[in-house]
Amino acid sequence: MGLTKSEIFTDTQNDIASFAKAFAHPARVAILQQLFKMDSCYCGNLVDEIGLAQPTISQHLKELRNLGLIKGNVEGTSVCYCIDKENWQKMKEVLMLFLDQDTQTKDECC
Amino acid sequence: MGLTKSEIFTDTQNDIASFAKAFAHPARVAILQQLFKMDSCYCGNLVDEIGLAQPTISQHLKELRNLGLIKGNVEGTSVCYCIDKENWQKMKEVLMLFLDQDTQTKDECC
DNA sequence: TTATTTAATTGCAATATTACGATTAATATT
DNA sequence: AATATTAATCGTAATATTGCAATTAAATAA
Numbered sequence: 001m002g003l004t005k006s007e008i009f010t011d012t013q014n015d016i017a018s019f020a021k022a023f024a025h026p027a028r029v030a031i032l033q034q035l036f037k038m039d040s041c042y043c044g045n046l047v048d049e050i051g052l053a054q055p056t057i058s059q060h061l062k063e064l065r066n067l068g069l070i071k072g073n074v075e076g077t078s079v080c081y082c083i084d085k086e087n088w089q090k091m092k093e094v095l096m097l098f099l100d101q102d103t104q105t106k107d108e109c110c
Numbered sequence: 111m112g113l114t115k116s117e118i119f120t121d122t123q124n125d126i127a128s129f130a131k132a133f134a135h136p137a138r139v140a141i142l143q144q145l146f147k148m149d150s151c152y153c154g155n156l157v158d159e160i161g162l163a164q165p166t167i168s169q170h171l172k173e174l175r176n177l178g179l180i181k182g183n184v185e186g187t188s189v190c191y192c193i194d195k196e197n198w199q200k201m202k203e204v205l206m207l208f209l210d211q212d213t214q215t216k217d218e219c220c
Numbered sequence: 221t222t223a224t225t226t227a228a229t230t231g232c233a234a235t236a237t238t239a240c241g242a243t244t245a246a247t248a249t250t
Numbered sequence: 251a252a253t254a255t256t257a258a259t260c261g262t263a264a265t266a267t268t269g270c271a272a273t274t275a276a277a278t279a280a
Contacts, residue, residue, distance in 0.1 A: 001239040002265030008161045009136035013143070020133035023208070025268080026119035029126045036211045041219055043227060051118045053270050058228055060268095073220035077226040077277050080220040085212055092209050098139070099202050101146040102195055109151055110183035110190040111269045112235030135238080153257060163240050168258060170238090187247050187256040 016098050019091045022067050027052060028060050032083070035070060041081045043072075067091075126208050129201045132177050137162060138170050142193070145180060151191045153182075177201075 006014050023029055030050050035041050043061065047054050061081060064070045068087040073080045116124050133139055140160050145151050153171065157164050171191060174180045178197040183190045 001263065002237055004135060004137075004238065004266090005162070006136060009140060013136040013139045016139045017134055017136040020130045020139075023130035023205075024127055024134040025114060026116060026123040026127040027114075027268090029123045029130075029208070030119060033123070033208075033211070036214075038219075044225095047227095052115070052268095054227070055229080055271080056269050062228085071220070072227095074227095074277090075220075077224090079227060082219045083212065088212050092212070095133075095205070095209060098133070098143075099205060101143070102193065102198050102202070104146075109148075109192045110181070110185075111233070112267055114236090114268065137238090154255095157257095162238095164257070165241080165259080166239050172258085182257095184246090184257095187254090189257060 012094070015094055018067065019095055022064060022069060025060070027056070028064060031057070031060055031064065032069070035081060035083050043079050043081060046081070122204070125204055128177065129205055132174060132179055135170070137166070138174060141167070141170055141174065142179070145191060145193050153189050153191060156191070 009017075023032075027050060031046055034046055034049055038045065043054075043057065046061070047057050050057065061070065061072070065072060068084055069091065070081050071084045073082070119127075133142075137160060141156055144156055144159055148155065153164075153167065156171075157167050160167065162170075171180065171182070175182060178194055179201065180191050181194045183192070
């Protein structure tokens with residue numbers, strides 16, 4: 001079918017999945033790393049750095065923007081992108097809690 | 111095209127994306143949470159707990175197994191699944207390093 | 221006004237993912 | 251041996267994702 005039955009899962013489970021989906025493609029990982037590394041974070045820079053076409057990068061940026069992980073600032077014909085630190089922190093809290101489950105449990109069952 | 115150009119990305123970027131993909135579906139998030147919560151982690155329990163068909167759960171389990179995050183132990187006709195703590199820890203290190211990037215950088219550019 | 225530059229959008233092709241019915245495989249039970 | 255139980259696999263349908271050429275939109279420069 002190809003359609004996730006999101007209604008049978010909790011909000012938290014869907015949130016974790018949504019955030020994880022942001023990192024589930026190496027291009028988006030690369031984009032985020034660049035945004036953390038660079039001071040100048042123009043869209044064109046990302047196209048140059050990462051070897052993908054401009055529409056492809058633009059599409060990935062849109063997904064990250066929709067999730068709230070980045071924000072874009074229009075400067076003339078250019079757009080300067082950067083990490084939305086506040087939302088990044090929120091996302092981190094949700095994911096960390098999930099990743100840290102192993103510290104709160106005893107030993108293996110099998 | 112629908113085909114990720116993994117060859118243009120670094121191993122780390124591809125690793126992060128692969129791990130994130132494991133959590134990029136609420137069913138797999140739910141499975142992992144159950145495995146952490148339960149002592150008895152039989153495949154049938156997961157089918158009952160999560161409202162998806164047995165082949166669907168089996169398929170999700172396979173993906174988690176291929177990534178090394180869980181391991182299954184055959185007990186008669188049943189299979190007992192549990193978290194592979196060692197690999198979970200390794201995965202955590204990779205993802206944490208990525209998520210913690212915000213602590214290592216200065217303020218926003220825009 | 222007419223380029224030029226930069227990035228978003230549209231349209232489309234190809235591959236990936238999700239889900240499940242039907243079947244199969246393997247073990248246990250009668 | 252025949253049946254029951256449990257989970258994997260196969261096949262298939264439907265939706266999602268990835269990628270890019272072509273185009274559009276918006277602002278700047280000539």
